Amino acid sequence: MIEKLANQPGGTFTGSMVLADGMTKKAAPALIIAAAAIFGFLFFSARFSQAAGSSWDRDLLLWLNSFAASHGYLWELANNSLFRGFPVLFSLVALWFADDSRERRCRMLAGFLATCVATVLSVWIQFHLATHTRPLLDPAIPLNMAELDIIDPQWRFVDWGRRDSFPSDTATLFFAFATVIFLENRLVGLFCLLWVAVIIAVPRVIFGWHYPTDIVGSLVLGLACVLLFNTVPYLRTLFERTLILFESRMYIVHALVVIFLIEASGLFLSLQKLGKTLVRLSG
Numbered sequence: 001m002i003e004k005l006a007n008q009p010g011g012t013f014t015g016s017m018v019l020a021d022g023m024t025k026k027a028a029p030a031l032i033i034a035a036a037a038i039f040g041f042l043f044f045s046a047r048f049s050q051a052a053g054s055s056w057d058r059d060l061l062l063w064l065n066s067f068a069a070s071h072g073y074l075w076e077l078a079n080n081s082l083f084r085g086f087p088v089l090f091s092l093v094a095l096w097f098a099d100d101s102r103e104r105r106c107r108m109l110a111g112f113l114a115t116c117v118a119t120v121l122s123v124w125i126q127f128h129l130a131t132h133t134r135p136l137l138d139p140a141i142p143l144n145m146a147e148l149d150i151i152d153p154q155w156r157f158v159d160w161g162r163r164d165s166f167p168s169d170t171a172t173l174f175f176a177f178a179t180v181i182f183l184e185n186r187l188v189g190l191f192c193l194l195w196v197a198v199i200i201a202v203p204r205v206i207f208g209w210h211y212p213t214d215i216v217g218s219l220v221l222g223l224a225c226v227l228l229f230n231t232v233p234y235l236r237t238l239f240e241r242t243l244i245l246f247e248s249r250m251y252i253v254h255a256l257v258v259i260f261l262i263e264a265s266g267l268f269l270s271l272q273k274l275g276k277t278l279v280r281l282s283g
Helices: 002-006 013-047 055-065 073-078 081-097 102-128 146-151 153-157 169-184 186-206 212-230 233-245 247-265 269-282
Strands: none
Touching: 055 186, 055 212, 073 081, 073 186, 081 102, 081 169, 081 186, 081 247, 102 169, 102 212, 102 233, 102 247, 169 186, 169 212, 186 212, 233 247
Protein backbone atom coordinates (compact mmCIF):
# COMPACT_ATOMS: atom_id res chain seq x y z
CA MET A 1 0.00 0.00 0.00
CA ILE A 2 2.80 2.41 0.92
CA GLU A 3 4.66 1.52 -2.27
CA LYS A 4 1.56 2.16 -4.40
CA LEU A 5 1.04 5.50 -2.73
CA ALA A 6 4.69 6.26 -3.36
CA ASN A 7 4.06 6.01 -7.09
CA GLN A 8 0.93 8.16 -7.18
CA PRO A 9 0.83 11.93 -7.74
CA GLY A 10 0.45 13.81 -4.48
CA GLY A 11 1.49 10.72 -2.54
CA THR A 12 5.04 10.28 -3.79
CA PHE A 13 7.93 10.23 -1.40
CA THR A 14 9.41 13.06 -3.45
CA GLY A 15 6.28 15.07 -2.90
CA SER A 16 6.25 14.07 0.73
CA MET A 17 9.87 15.14 1.02
CA VAL A 18 8.90 18.55 -0.30
CA LEU A 19 6.02 18.60 2.18
CA ALA A 20 8.33 17.79 5.07
CA ASP A 21 11.02 20.26 4.05
CA GLY A 22 8.51 22.99 3.27
CA MET A 23 6.71 22.44 6.51
CA THR A 24 9.85 22.44 8.62
CA LYS A 25 11.28 25.54 6.95
CA LYS A 26 8.13 27.66 6.73
CA ALA A 27 5.12 26.45 8.67
CA ALA A 28 6.77 24.45 11.45
CA PRO A 29 8.04 27.38 13.57
CA ALA A 30 4.60 28.99 13.59
CA LEU A 31 2.95 25.64 14.33
CA ILE A 32 5.37 24.99 17.20
CA ILE A 33 4.67 28.40 18.75
CA ALA A 34 0.92 27.85 18.37
CA ALA A 35 1.24 24.36 19.83
CA ALA A 36 3.20 25.69 22.81
CA ALA A 37 0.51 28.30 23.46
CA ILE A 38 -2.29 25.73 23.17
CA PHE A 39 -0.44 23.26 25.39
CA GLY A 40 0.12 25.97 28.00
CA PHE A 41 -3.56 26.85 27.94
CA LEU A 42 -4.54 23.20 28.28
CA PHE A 43 -2.07 22.68 31.13
CA PHE A 44 -3.42 25.59 33.15
CA SER A 45 -6.95 24.51 32.31
CA ALA A 46 -6.13 21.08 33.72
CA ARG A 47 -4.22 22.61 36.64
CA PHE A 48 -7.13 24.70 37.84
CA SER A 49 -10.04 22.67 36.46
CA GLN A 50 -11.03 21.17 39.80
CA ALA A 51 -10.82 24.50 41.58
CA ALA A 52 -12.73 26.32 38.86
CA GLY A 53 -15.13 23.48 38.15
CA SER A 54 -14.30 23.24 34.46
CA SER A 55 -17.72 22.14 33.27
CA TRP A 56 -17.08 21.50 29.58
CA ASP A 57 -14.25 19.06 30.23
CA ARG A 58 -16.26 17.18 32.83
CA ASP A 59 -19.48 17.25 30.79
CA LEU A 60 -17.76 15.88 27.70
CA LEU A 61 -16.10 13.19 29.83
CA LEU A 62 -19.43 12.09 31.30
CA TRP A 63 -21.11 12.14 27.89
CA LEU A 64 -18.42 9.91 26.41
CA ASN A 65 -18.48 7.70 29.49
CA SER A 66 -22.19 7.07 28.89
CA PHE A 67 -21.12 4.84 25.98
CA ALA A 68 -19.16 2.57 28.32
CA ALA A 69 -22.20 0.50 29.30
CA SER A 70 -22.95 -0.66 25.75
CA HIS A 71 -19.51 -0.47 24.13
CA GLY A 72 -17.31 -2.46 26.47
CA TYR A 73 -15.52 -4.10 23.56
CA LEU A 74 -13.87 -0.74 22.88
CA TRP A 75 -11.72 -1.19 25.96
CA GLU A 76 -10.52 -4.59 24.81
CA LEU A 77 -9.67 -3.25 21.35
CA ALA A 78 -8.01 -0.10 22.68
CA ASN A 79 -5.76 -2.16 24.95
CA ASN A 80 -4.88 -4.85 22.43
CA SER A 81 -1.35 -3.81 21.47
CA LEU A 82 -1.49 -5.58 18.09
CA PHE A 83 -4.84 -4.12 17.04
CA ARG A 84 -4.31 -0.57 18.25
CA GLY A 85 -0.76 -0.22 17.02
CA PHE A 86 -0.81 -2.18 13.77
CA PRO A 87 -1.65 0.61 11.25
CA VAL A 88 0.85 3.01 12.81
CA LEU A 89 3.72 0.56 13.27
CA PHE A 90 3.11 -1.10 9.90
CA SER A 91 3.25 2.29 8.19
CA LEU A 92 6.48 3.23 9.98
CA VAL A 93 8.17 -0.04 9.04
CA ALA A 94 6.91 0.19 5.44
CA LEU A 95 8.14 3.76 5.09
CA TRP A 96 11.51 2.84 6.54
CA PHE A 97 12.08 -0.07 4.16
CA ALA A 98 10.29 1.34 1.08
CA ASP A 99 13.58 2.51 -0.44
CA ASP A 100 17.08 3.56 0.59
CA SER A 101 16.42 7.29 0.95
CA ARG A 102 18.92 8.43 3.57
CA GLU A 103 17.25 11.83 3.86
CA ARG A 104 13.88 10.30 4.70
CA ARG A 105 15.41 7.91 7.22
CA CYS A 106 17.18 10.83 8.90
CA ARG A 107 13.85 12.61 9.26
CA MET A 108 12.26 9.48 10.65
CA LEU A 109 15.07 8.97 13.16
CA ALA A 110 14.65 12.56 14.30
CA GLY A 111 10.94 11.85 14.65
CA PHE A 112 11.62 8.70 16.69
CA LEU A 113 13.86 10.69 19.04
CA ALA A 114 11.15 13.35 19.31
CA THR A 115 8.60 10.66 20.15
CA CYS A 116 10.79 9.42 23.01
CA VAL A 117 11.25 12.96 24.35
CA ALA A 118 7.52 13.72 24.10
CA THR A 119 6.60 10.50 25.90
CA VAL A 120 9.14 11.06 28.68
CA LEU A 121 7.96 14.65 29.03
CA SER A 122 4.32 13.56 29.31
CA VAL A 123 5.22 11.11 32.10
CA TRP A 124 7.34 13.74 33.85
CA ILE A 125 4.44 16.21 33.80
CA GLN A 126 2.12 13.59 35.32
CA PHE A 127 4.62 12.92 38.12
CA HIS A 128 5.84 16.41 38.93
CA LEU A 129 3.22 18.99 37.89
CA ALA A 130 -0.10 18.83 39.71
CA THR A 131 -3.03 19.07 37.32
CA HIS A 132 -6.30 17.18 37.77
CA THR A 133 -6.85 13.77 39.32
CA ARG A 134 -7.44 10.87 36.96
CA PRO A 135 -11.25 10.72 36.51
CA LEU A 136 -11.68 7.11 37.61
CA LEU A 137 -9.81 7.92 40.85
CA ASP A 138 -11.96 10.95 41.61
CA PRO A 139 -14.98 9.95 43.76
CA ALA A 140 -16.69 13.23 42.89
CA ILE A 141 -17.17 12.14 39.27
CA PRO A 142 -20.06 9.69 38.75
CA LEU A 143 -18.48 7.42 36.16
CA ASN A 144 -20.13 4.28 34.84
CA MET A 145 -17.49 1.61 35.48
CA ALA A 146 -19.78 -1.45 35.64
CA GLU A 147 -18.83 -2.70 32.17
CA LEU A 148 -15.12 -2.27 32.88
CA ASP A 149 -15.53 -4.26 36.10
CA ILE A 150 -16.83 -7.14 33.99
CA ILE A 151 -14.27 -6.87 31.19
CA ASP A 152 -11.18 -6.13 33.28
CA PRO A 153 -11.88 -6.45 37.02
CA GLN A 154 -8.15 -6.15 37.79
CA TRP A 155 -8.18 -2.43 36.99
CA ARG A 156 -9.25 -1.65 40.56
CA PHE A 157 -6.04 -3.22 41.84
CA VAL A 158 -3.70 -1.21 39.63
CA ASP A 159 -0.98 0.63 41.53
CA TRP A 160 -1.57 4.18 40.34
CA GLY A 161 1.85 5.75 40.67
CA ARG A 162 0.60 8.69 38.60
CA ARG A 163 -2.72 9.95 39.93
CA ASP A 164 -2.70 13.04 37.74
CA SER A 165 -3.72 12.38 34.16
CA PHE A 166 -2.50 15.33 32.06
CA PRO A 167 -1.35 14.53 29.40
CA SER A 168 -1.82 10.92 28.30
CA ASP A 169 1.56 9.26 27.69
CA THR A 170 -0.03 6.55 25.52
CA ALA A 171 -1.79 9.07 23.29
CA THR A 172 1.32 11.27 23.16
CA LEU A 173 3.47 8.41 21.86
CA PHE A 174 1.05 7.32 19.14
CA PHE A 175 0.17 10.87 18.05
CA ALA A 176 3.89 11.56 17.69
CA PHE A 177 4.38 8.42 15.60
CA ALA A 178 1.42 9.40 13.42
CA THR A 179 2.98 12.83 12.90
CA VAL A 180 6.22 11.17 11.74
CA ILE A 181 4.15 9.26 9.17
CA PHE A 182 2.27 12.40 8.11
CA LEU A 183 5.54 14.20 7.33
CA GLU A 184 6.39 11.41 4.89
CA ASN A 185 2.96 10.64 3.41
CA ARG A 186 -0.07 12.85 3.90
CA LEU A 187 -2.78 10.30 3.14
CA VAL A 188 -1.40 7.53 5.34
CA GLY A 189 -0.49 10.05 8.04
CA LEU A 190 -4.01 11.46 8.22
CA PHE A 191 -5.43 7.94 8.44
CA CYS A 192 -3.05 7.10 11.29
CA LEU A 193 -3.88 10.31 13.16
CA LEU A 194 -7.58 9.47 12.86
CA TRP A 195 -6.92 5.88 13.93
CA VAL A 196 -5.02 7.00 17.04
CA ALA A 197 -7.77 9.45 17.95
CA VAL A 198 -10.64 6.97 17.56
CA ILE A 199 -9.08 3.67 18.62
CA ILE A 200 -6.53 4.74 21.24
CA ALA A 201 -7.38 8.19 22.57
CA VAL A 202 -11.18 8.39 22.80
CA PRO A 203 -11.63 5.03 24.61
CA ARG A 204 -9.28 6.30 27.33
CA VAL A 205 -11.76 9.08 27.95
CA ILE A 206 -14.80 6.81 27.67
CA PHE A 207 -13.50 4.59 30.48
CA GLY A 208 -12.30 7.39 32.73
CA TRP A 209 -8.55 7.08 32.30
CA HIS A 210 -8.30 10.66 31.02
CA TYR A 211 -10.15 13.92 30.50
CA PRO A 212 -10.66 15.23 26.96
CA THR A 213 -8.09 17.97 27.66
CA ASP A 214 -5.51 15.26 28.41
CA ILE A 215 -5.97 13.87 24.91
CA VAL A 216 -5.82 17.24 23.18
CA GLY A 217 -2.71 18.04 25.20
CA SER A 218 -1.16 14.77 24.05
CA LEU A 219 -1.90 15.57 20.41
CA VAL A 220 -0.33 19.01 20.72
CA LEU A 221 2.71 17.72 22.62
CA GLY A 222 3.42 14.86 20.23
CA LEU A 223 2.95 16.96 17.11
CA ALA A 224 5.02 19.89 18.42
CA CYS A 225 7.97 17.72 19.48
CA VAL A 226 8.18 15.97 16.11
CA LEU A 227 7.96 19.25 14.19
CA LEU A 228 10.54 20.86 16.48
CA PHE A 229 13.05 18.05 16.10
CA ASN A 230 12.60 18.12 12.33
CA THR A 231 13.56 21.80 12.25
CA VAL A 232 16.91 21.20 13.97
CA PRO A 233 19.51 20.76 11.19
CA TYR A 234 22.10 19.40 13.64
CA LEU A 235 19.99 16.33 14.33
CA ARG A 236 19.62 15.48 10.66
CA THR A 237 23.36 15.95 10.17
CA LEU A 238 24.09 13.72 13.15
CA PHE A 239 21.78 10.97 11.92
CA GLU A 240 23.08 11.30 8.37
CA ARG A 241 26.66 10.80 9.56
CA THR A 242 25.55 7.82 11.60
CA LEU A 243 23.83 6.22 8.61
CA ILE A 244 26.90 6.85 6.46
CA LEU A 245 29.05 5.24 9.14
CA PHE A 246 26.83 2.15 9.12
CA GLU A 247 26.28 2.16 5.35
CA SER A 248 27.93 -1.23 4.92
CA ARG A 249 26.16 -2.59 8.00
CA MET A 250 22.66 -1.19 7.59
CA TYR A 251 21.20 -4.46 8.86
CA ILE A 252 22.29 -3.34 12.34
CA VAL A 253 20.34 -0.08 12.01
CA HIS A 254 17.32 -1.93 10.61
CA ALA A 255 17.36 -4.38 13.52
CA LEU A 256 17.62 -1.58 16.10
CA VAL A 257 14.73 0.33 14.49
CA VAL A 258 12.49 -2.76 14.55
CA ILE A 259 13.39 -3.48 18.20
CA PHE A 260 12.71 0.15 19.08
CA LEU A 261 9.26 0.06 17.45
CA ILE A 262 8.38 -3.22 19.18
CA GLU A 263 9.36 -1.77 22.55
CA ALA A 264 7.60 1.52 21.83
CA SER A 265 4.37 -0.32 21.01
CA GLY A 266 4.34 -1.47 24.64
CA LEU A 267 5.18 2.01 25.97
CA PHE A 268 8.71 0.87 26.82
CA LEU A 269 7.40 -1.19 29.75
CA SER A 270 10.17 -3.77 29.41
CA LEU A 271 12.76 -1.01 29.42
CA GLN A 272 11.14 0.56 32.48
CA LYS A 273 11.19 -2.76 34.35
CA LEU A 274 14.80 -3.36 33.36
CA GLY A 275 15.77 0.08 34.61
CA LYS A 276 14.03 -0.47 37.95
CA THR A 277 15.72 -3.86 38.32
CA LEU A 278 19.15 -2.38 37.63
CA VAL A 279 18.51 0.41 40.15
CA ARG A 280 17.58 -2.15 42.82
CA LEU A 281 20.66 -4.25 42.03
CA SER A 282 22.96 -1.23 42.18
CA GLY A 283 21.43 -0.11 45.47
